[in-house]
Amino acid sequence: MKIVAVSDTHMPRMAKALPPALVQELADADLILHAGDWTSPEVYDMLAVYAPVQGVAGNNDGPDIVERWGYRRIVEIGGHRFGLAHGHLGWGSAAQNAYAAFEEEEGISAIVFGHSHVPLLTAANGVTLFNPGSATDKRRQERFSYGIITLQSVMSTYQHGYYSSKV
Template identity: 50%
Template sequence: MKIGVVSDTHMTRMSKALPQALTEEFRKVDLILHLGDWVSMEVYKQLAALAPVEGIAGNNDGEEIIQRFGERKIIELDGVRIGMVHGHTPYSGKGTDGNALKAFSDVQLNCILFGHSHQPLMRNENGILLFNPGSPTDKRRERLYSFGLMDIENGIINARHVFYDSKK
């Protein structure tokens, strides 16, 4: 199963359309996971035109997005348990990745996907893959825009970032 992973699109403020680099890759995926700060349901519509979409809400999302997606969830794909959270809560004092770990401290997972910081991250923590795709439209202090791709096969996750320099 091929999965597109994206967060922090902030579409109304930073961009009007999803970047071409993202749409080209996401046309090839089986599922898209959005990790919050959609800001507008228009992002859902644009992503859903490419592949099925699942997601959670972030700290910049309004009531419509919160009601539709919730703020924390666990999904299982091809035998892999994945936690999804934006990463702004619960506060851990250990950065966004620490917040994401704290959000799922009570459950057994193979992977935690989160956003919020706009900083791409991929690391293994006690057998759990922590993955932040960065942002495809608002790179902040990062050199490049980014999103993620994951392949899950026979319970094994292979993840990578896709980096690019134009949000068009």
């Protein structure tokens, strides 16, 4: 199963359309996870053309997105429990805030989050923390990015996809 993880799209301010490199990955996605800061409900429509979409709201999302998605979600996929949180609620780093959004007894194996626009793959207490960065708003990063999660029978692999804009 191929899951494409995105966050911090900030559309349409940062992009009018999904970047071609991301669209290429979405073409054979089984599921899309969006970790907040859509900034427009139309982003869901753009993504849903490719695969089912699950997500959460971020700090830049309006009440319509917050009402639809909430700030925290658990998605069960292939025997894994994925936590989704933007990472903005709390006083720590985005990773710390995302981790704190879930309780140990919820059995989360991985948390997909955003907020910092900085790609990250790390672990805390046996939980994988994965930030795909941003495919449309790289801020101080060298390249734009998104995430790919591949689920196999007993193994998950996480990787970032990077691409450079042509200016």
